[in-house]
Amino acid sequence: FTAPTHPTNPITRQTATVLWNRSITPAVFRIGLSCQTGYAHAIAGQFVMVRPAGQVTPLLGRPFSIYSLVRNSGEVTGIELLIKVAGKGTGRLSGLKEGAPVSLLGPLGNGFDIHLNDDRAFLVAGGIGVAPLVFLAETMIAGGFPARQCELFFGGRSADDLQGCDRLSRMDMPVHRVTEDGSAGKTGRVTSRVTEIMTVRRPDRIYACGPWAMLGALAGIAESAGIPCQVSVETMMGCGMGVCLSCVVHTRDPAVPYRHVCTDGPVMDSRLIQF
Known part of the structure; x- marks a missing residue:
């Protein structure tokens, strides 16, 4: 990994x-x-x-x-x-x-490894985790990736959590909103909506950022389906340069059991992380 x-x-x-x-x-x-x-x-x-x-x-x-x-x-x-x-x-x-x-x-840190030759990409955000995915979507579309083939799945507890993605809708990019309380979009968890749409339109790759539990669930979904998935991990940080050791995560690699989110990430292959 x-x-x-x-x-x-x-x-x-x-x-x-x-x-x-x-x-x-x-x-x-x-x-x-x-x-x-x-x-x-x-x-x-x-x-x-x-x-x-x-x-x-x-x-x-x-x-x-x-x-x-x-x-x-x-x-x-x-x-x-x-x-x-x-x-x-x-x-x-x-x-x-x-x-x-x-x-x-x-x-x-390290950013997303973008594949512009893919046919379809799913971007999955939880709450404020939409921030790097907006930058990613803008980069992909500017690089020639068809906006309609780049879909954002945006989840939160309520409508108040779904902020910051309006510019993507204006770029003709499909946005699937999901809230746990049903105050905006579909009711439920964003990972359930991803699974539902995957049965109709399978993505070549998934990019995600959001809460730890969401990333863990999405990593399992992607691995079971054999779909590459990159996750941007959110943790507490003190320095941002690998000195303070406050942002380590446990990995599935016995040779390197811990990684720094700030220097090895924040974007990592979802298969690398022990959720």
Whole structure:
């Protein structure tokens, strides 16, 4: 089992500037950051460590998948993040105004290994895990992958959890919404909807990001069906560079029983991980 590998992109630590901070719901917002350099070759699935500049707290940055690239006249001039308020760190970020300085480290980790020659792909997101999949979908479609053959399965507890995918619908990409309480789309779990549609349209590959339990269930479904599956793993992180050892996951490889999500991932072959 191996993690996706890509040409090394230079990691930079810089002070970025807030371009916009737009609330989608009281708990979810999109923040655009103007970057001096380093993101023109960022890969879908990579992440950044972010904290407000010049503040003592939070002491450590918070990890966020890149949601989209900001372009000006075709040139990449920044990144956009999709963030859900979950504590003091994300709460402080939600209050940043246009022009505020932000400490930014990235791009970090390994992204998705994209196969543009596939006939059909399923993208499976749970809640805020949709962020790297939006970047992935934009990358695939820009690379010539037919939008109608790239389907997003988006699950959450309620409609409030299904935020951030509107631009994909506007790109003519099929979006299957699933909520556990039935407040939006189909009622149930997103993995059940994936299994249902697989009997009608079998994908060549599955890409996913979301809660641990969802990824574990999806990994089992994909392995049983013999479908390659890449998962972007979400864990707590302290440094983002493999030093603090706070983001290790147990693997099925006896030769390398543990992997760092920040440096070996966050995107990994689902067969590698011991869920």
